[in-house]
Amino acid sequence: MPHVLSNLALSLHASFERRGELGDIVKAISLQQRAVRLSFRGNGDLPRHLTDLGNLYSSRFTHTGVLSDIDDAISVQQLAVDLTRNDHADLPMICLSNLGASYLCRFERTGVFSDITDAISMLKRAIDLAPQDNLNLPARLCNLGTAYWRRFIQTGVPSDIAEAISVQQRALNLTPQNHADTPTMLLNLGNTYSARFDHTGVLSDITEAISLQKRAVDLLPSDHAHLPQLLNDLGISYWRRFRAADLDSDITEAISVQKRAADLAQDHSHLPTILDNLGISYSCRYERTGMLSDITNAISVKERGIALASQHHVDLPVMLNNLGHSYSYRFQRNGELADINKAISVRQQAVDLMPCGHADRTPMVINLGRMFHLRSALGVNEGDLEATLSHYRAAATSPVGSPRAKLSVARRWAKILIQENPRSPDTILSFDTALGLVAVIAGLDQTLEESSGLAVEAAATACALDRTDKALEWLEQGRCLVWSQLNDFRTPLDDLRARDEELAQSIAAVAMQLETVGSSRAQSDANEARTHGNLAKRWDDLLKTTRAIPGFESFLMPNLPKSGPIVIINLDGRRCDALALLDGLDKPILISLPNFSYAKGNKYRSDLDSQLRTRHLRSRAPEEFASADRAASGRAIKLGPAGRGAGTVHQVLRGLWEDIVKPVLDSLGFSLWWCPTGPLSFLPLHAAGIYGGSSPETALDYVISSYTPTITAITNIVNGSRSIDPGVSGLFLTSHPNPSNASVIPGTTKEVRSIFANAEKSGIKVLKIEGDELTVDECLERMQQFSCIHLACHGSQNAAEPLKSRFLLHQGSLELGTILRSNLKNADLAFLSACQTSTGEEKLPDEAVHLAAGMLAAGYRRVVGTMWSISDQAAQDVSVAYYEYLLARQKGGDNPTFDGTHSAHALYHATQQLRDRLDDSEDSLLTWIPFVHFGY
Template sequence: MALQLRDELTRALLARLSLFAATMDRDAVLAPEAVRQARELMSCVADPARDPQAVGAVAGLYRARSMLLTGEAAAEALAIAEALRGLAGPGGDEEAVDDRPDEPVEETWARLVELDRRAALLEQAAVNSHGDVELLAQAEAAARATVSAAPRALLPQRASALRRLGSILRLRYEAQGDPAQLDEAILVLREAEVAHGSGHPDRGALATTLGVALRLRYERTNALGDLEEAVRFGRVAVAAAEDDRRAAASGPNGAEVDPNWAGCLHNLGIALRLRHERLGEPADLQEAQRLGREAAAASVPGHPGFGMIRLGLGNATTGEERIAAYEQALAGLPSEDPARPRLLGSLADALTQICVQGGSPAVAARAGTLLDEALAAVPDAHADQAQLLYLRGRLLTARLLRTGTTLGGVPTRQLEEALQCHRAAAVHPAATPRVRLWSLTHWANLAMAAGDVHQAAHAYEDAVALLPVLTPRNLTDTDTEHTLTALSGLACDAAACHVAAGDPERALALLELGRGVLLGRGLQGRDDMSELARQDPHTAERLLALRTALDTPAPATADRLTDGATAADTRHVLAGQWYDLLTEIRTTRPGLRHFLQPPPVSDLLTQADAGPVVVVNVSRFRCDALLLTRGGLRVVPLPELTLDGVRQHVEAFLTALRGFTDPERDFLEDPDRQDVLDLVLRRLWDTVAGPVLDALGIDGVSAHPTPQRLWWVPTGPLTLLPLQAAGYHREIGRPVPRTVLDRAVSSYTPTVRALAHTRGRADHSRRRSQGGNGRTRLLPRRTAPSGFLVVSVPEVPGADSLERAAEEAALLARTVAGARVLGGTDATRSRVLEEIGHHGWLHFCGHGVTEPDSPSRSHLVVHDPADRRLTVADISRLDLPGAELAYLSACGTAGTGAALADEALHLASALQLAGYRHVVGTLWETDDAVALDLAEKTYAALGAPRPVAERSAQALHTAVRTVRDLYRDSPWFWAAHVHVGM
């Protein structure tokens, strides 16, 4: 009851302050009842520091009274307000900002009303003119003046001024596309939220404005936390509107249609539709459609949101209902309505879809007319212009495809017009990154279809260059993965175009930039920063602190920090500081112009000194192997390899593998599935491995003291197949074997940059162990770990028992000198993470789980009641200089899913990123008896009891060949194990 009374009294005082700020009604704050409510409220507050909103409301009341009273009464009221502000701490009524302390309160109020009126008029004029940039700039200046002039004593008036400023900044973002404006809008609106309090009469309007801003930021960045908050604020706004409707119904005029009601339903519906598109929950879509229909029924022509509400309904529905919503809106809107261009574009887009599916030429013609009208109504500088140009380019492309126009040779007029639309949208200064990307890829595809590979290469290069913008550091790994899923194949297509244009060096550079984005983010800040530390140790420490903060997982909830900001807002600020600091370093520090950027191709080519690196690019345009050799970069075309063919092989391969997980089957007596695997391995030889090894002159019979090393960098769906096992393994006695295993020792690396990073760290550790170069070290020295750790988790609740895992751990304890076993209930998540940091060698025997759609959540299963997952994200955050070998005797630890294949993000690559020079992993679930046998043979070849990590690739190769020779007809047993790293 006390809490309920406290909340009721807080709302009552805030309502009084709002009435006073809006009307200057002196009785609102001077009435004895106001003082009684304030005193009763304070009696409900046990700890002022823990209840800043209630104390702030009382302080605001006495601050307002001090402005109206005179003499000792005014001084006493001011003293009470100051004392209460001190008790409440930073969350309470903050210091007054009043540059005119002697100004009568009536004049302060009048000045604020005039400033706010001017800002409101300019804001409305800008809206009516479809986001006129100059008017928006004037409106922003007026709103900032209002905020500056509003004393914190007039808390509700200040909150209203902040809300208007946030609304205008959001409109500026929508017009100009500057994300900094949207970020500031959200921070300003959060401050307004704190000032308003939960009981403020305008809480619904503020929740609407803040919810829309958060939804817009989600649409730009894919940050799911913003969308979840948009839904929450949307519900707050709807609840407030329902309260207002009930109050109106009980008033003297009876029930009236609340103009805000339909708008609140509409905004919540949009957020729910977007959440359905992200998470796939049918209930969200059903609710979005229901809300859209209710909002449409509650709005009639003349309603301020009539057009936008029907736009939202159309976007949430399909087919005839979608088109009907757009048509109804356009029929009821005047020609000058600012919502009209977006409705025209959306209707044109719906008609374009009909055209693509075989609609009549008349449908396409009408879509073109609608887009012409929309483009004419939107200012050239507005972001909507870019969206409409993109839609027009899509329509023209659909027309080309429908009429069967030949795209090769001399471009037709329609083709050139479509290209021009996409070019114009791509370079529009206010285009969102998403519209820019769509336009660039359509431009590139059209150019490629027309045979203009140079134009296609140019457009694709610009598209790949957008990846850092689309995946900023402030995004969580999960949000970044969602973005990258939609960009699958982009870098490979860009590389294919550059190979076709005769520029393989640029093709390699784009593959390195566009693949392994999350791994590349992890590499930033782990590269050698000794030169920066030598020049400016303070800046180096700042950069490391920012990286650490950004690498720290964001909390799952949107808890408030200061001034209403959430952890997500803080990550936006930190990311901005990170990019600003990188720019400062690159532009002001001698010799650091390319600091923490991907290495140039000339540096990548040096990675072939220890053996060739083979980057196999798989694209719908063409497939090639880029061979990094000591002699330079070579291209080997792979005409027999196609993207569709690889996908078919992956589907057949994975289907066969799933059959081996059936405990009722005898793997040796399942020849059909083994035959499928063998067929895919033979096709991999014919289409990829054979041509590559022949081009490199690696035949397996030439005089070499040891088999030649080879590093594979597959791309696209090819990452799911075992290139290292490609070949005709059932053939015996051929003078030149047709298998990779019999010709070379294979390793993998997710990107060439990752291999360079691993080798660079190893060289750096080696130099340190030899005494360094005499320079003063300005960053903390990390001691290289030593010792051999065996983590054995054979049994965990809810998973099959691994009978051989304990046997494997015991084997290693006997055969490896100094091996320490951490097993059973001791192998908790925190303990394993701690012990990994103290050991240079790691052997894990247990369960591994691959999460195809979110590889950062792939994990090793440990024994921990709280959290049994040791995830890729957990491991990637480790920093283990000098770590030697991690051997993962678990299922699927080097595999990923098709949607994010080009990220090559899995447990093995995470350990490589953490610092291990060598990692042994598996591409699929294996037989535990064979896994035990392979482990025993591998460590014997490593030189146990004192194994040598540098022999890792050769040792695994020897062990796998031995098992292969026993089970040539059964590749499931021996083809899964791979070596990753040096």
């Protein structure tokens, strides 16, 4: 009898799947429950009847959304798994597969992450147990692919979507063309391609999705219960492609197929969702055409769908949220108070219905906050602004949700506070939250345009509140993210190891893992990308543990060099300030610079850039930079008398002197490190001054300047001071000129040969290799063997992926990422005698994505770079004088060593020598100013 009852129940289930009659599934569950009860009395196969009962509960849940059904499904299917013996034919495989499918269903409803993890685990175990010729293997593969797809939507980890496509393609390949499951296989694979398109934006993905979904639609009879759902998904893919490719035919087709789906599903449980998606398509077309009828139709069909949905419908919160979106559109079109009131009302309902732990709740809270902010502009409700801030705060600090979405709303939260109530306690919290999210998102292989300017804006706010401690903390936390992370991961642990060997080993291990994860993500190792967040949290926990140990309270915190202050120039749209860090002071000194502004900085940067381009001293793109011949670019420079007068370059340098450098020096009066932000990152603070005339005065009259991308970069050099192995103390020189004219000895070659001759006379360890004689691998090997390197070649910066910035050798490219992985323990000095090695990227002024900063991160304690193109003659004059100064100050004896301790002084000396031979014309100034020093 249990088998008879179960067979009848399964037949009713098949009827329900085909016709969609709810009475069939209700009757099927009742019959299967009787079969289970009879099996408990010792008759029949209890595990099989339990897992089939779970399938029926799950099927009813899919159509009604009643959460108790899927809970019951998991409960009985878990019992089936527990009761199944491994030697019981294929039953363990069936029970595991069904349980995994039910976990997947519940995850789709609740968003509880453990459910999707359990689903994937169960489904993988079931597939491992299945023979390759098992008839149900394709369906199980399809379910596993869907589970990977769902997890990808929540986490965004690329390996999940790749695995989803792989197993679903395998499922489709194993399924005969005329099989009843083929349309479902096609649909699921199409949906997965559509999901990947959302992540990558690659049009071929959404085009493949449409192709697969159209095939699925064509295979189903016109009266099939699943046809409306397939048409609905096809419509979604059309409007996704419309948003990407802007083809009117796509949105027209989307509305057409979704209207057909709605007509066919008049009594179907999926009708509310179909109507909601039809409304989204109308909204999409409204965005394109601005036709009021489209947004009115969108509201109409969405309201109809919500009216048909039960209070427990799985998609009801999303549907309410989408309806609010359409009302907000119409409000922005007509300005009717009733529309924005309705938008707030339905979006509040959406938030209230969405479970607190669900990842989709955070964007809904953000949307609700936006509605309050829109209404606050009308001034009809005093509480709207406070409601906006409350919702933005809740979303930004939520433990779930997309970090990028939370970063965006945290910035909005902070911006409103600055405008409305800058002294609110939440102002500090909002920036703390935003910059904390930047640290979570950023990886070592990328920079974040969405965080550009955030740290500077935060620091300006802190300065206005007289919180210089916070200003410094935020500038360090939110700028130069790539290099800052690398500096954190490379730290000496000897003192800690003596105190706690196990803790020091843990820090070293996590640091190495973080560095490896960041460096390899450029090769799309998605499994490593998934672990980055966990490793970052582990790193923070280890730092807290270490700093709790007496004597290690400042572990990995700044320890300022004693030879001079570090000055950060913070330039924001609202104010400009200098923060001076002096050894022995608890807080930075705040020096207000009221006469300088962001607009002035941008104008100076633009004016100087225009002058450089006019003289062919700055290329327009990295590709031009990579292929430019330094000697050719240098021929445009006049090394002699030129027109005098207050030209553009003179005006820029004078402005920097009067508004920034002189006020700072008046407050300090020391040799110092400059740490500029914003447009100032592209301006020569070290050369600021008044040139010519009766009262010339410049920064060079008072200070020897060096630059640092961050405070951490310079303090880590000081903290990590180490003795260089005498065996590698020496100088390696290499030149790679443009080989187009072999009959002329290039300037780079003359430069290197002159330095080599002088170094050889001094008796230090020195090696010179030119052009084709040096391979990339050999260059790396020589960098291990010599503490100092002089690279006379071309370079190319990659702002999007800084670790792919590279030096161009005749036999290949030497990437920064490769240098970083070489772990140069004895690196001391790098002289980058190439064009624009410290130029940076205009769109990312606070990231220092240039080769000079990269070489600091690679372990070199001091780096000489150039802000724009240099001539061969100037490069030779400066570099020869530079090394003469250093060589004269090396330790003698039987085994003379070579180090760059006096590097900043040497560059000052060399550029001053060149300057003394020239006049103060603009062409002459542009000859020696580009040479800059980074590091200690």
